[in-house]
Amino acid sequence: MEAFTIKEKEIYIGDFRVQELAEKYGTPTYIYNEQRIRENFRRAFSAFSSHYPNFKFFYAVKACNNPAIVSILKQEGAGIDAASVNEILLAKSLGLDGENVMFSGNFLSSEDIQRGVESGVIFNLDDISLLPRVLKYCTPEILSFRVNPGHGKSNVGDFVTNAGPKAKFGLHPDQVTEAYRKAKAAGIKRFGVHMMTGSCVTEPEYFALVTKLLMEIIGKSARELNIEFDFIDIGGGLGIPYRENEAHLDIEKTAELVASTFKDAVERYGMTPPRLMMEPARYFVGDAGIVLGKVHAIKHSYSKIIGTDIGMNILVRPAFYGAYHNILFNGRIDDPVEVCGLCGQLCENTDFWIKERKFPKTVLEGDLLVATDAGAYGFGMSYQYNGRLRPAEVLVNGKESYLIRPRETFEDMVRNTSIPEHLLK
């Protein structure tokens, strides 16, 4: 089951026509298909756990942090990868705690460190300099370091490359043994290791390559320091196709290659087999969400521009880093096309986020449109610029639909602001 289906030119999500959803919830609205999220998770989990049973996924909540979405992944058996103290609090509010939560922040403040330590989740340190700052509060039972194995890849664009010499993340391979030596000397008993190198990668061989790089680095450290690793977390980055002609990631082959590379290295370095972990997000929720919007005006000036309520405030990825999202116009599927542009309603020209693409000639004011594959890094990156407020979020499960976050109102825009007395005169 795909996130959406098309019948006689009409777009459906679950059993709902988007027309019906637009009438009930308005636009712009993020709509997620629960069944698709579950299907994505199960496909990936079954691939990895069949090749390496001691396997666990941690969902990186940054991609879509709506508690309803996180609850689906929790029900499926995922832990949480948290990037901030508030994401830890979100996990805890949903009953995920302790070693079911991994805190992978970077350039943390002292307050982040203190609250991270107090939260009792697994701390994953992005730099060796953080170790004494953590030890000031306590000696954690288990500790992990984020390693930058020197190689990264992104199918989204250079800005999203999470590892390699130009990335801000992780320890240099030369620092790894020293980091664990210091941790061991401080009395820490159990160790993990983490990397996050790829973003939206659809080549299975890539995941095996970075797993090998990481295993070479930490295999040597484990041997030299005589330590065991409880877990090895090889990050997220499992890709999805955004363009119609792109291939899906072969998840079965990815799992097979990663597991065999992993088992080889474990054997070569004589390690007690650790738990293998991954923390994807896009793969679970990316293609399970869409943004439903409306055409509000069509302008013919220097070129033809279709004006919609899906601006860069609602879906920033294209304006932010040149990401691609497919656009479908409800009722106009397969109509004759012409080249024109598409924009949102902000007073910024970057909001003119599609300058030229083939769209149906028949599009009219009032038509509904769908930006596909918007479930990851969509709502979470939306903002309130120009007083255009954050959209609603809706979850569809077959014949049921649920409002899981209402559209913001003017009261939300001014909430918690205050005007000093002298400005009220």
Ligand SMILES: Cc1ncc(COP(=O)(O)O)c(C=O)c1O
């Ligand atoms: C530390 C960490 N883990 C996991 C992820 C999830 O990545 P993806 O959605 O590409 O699987 C991210 C995304 O940026 C991340 O920063």
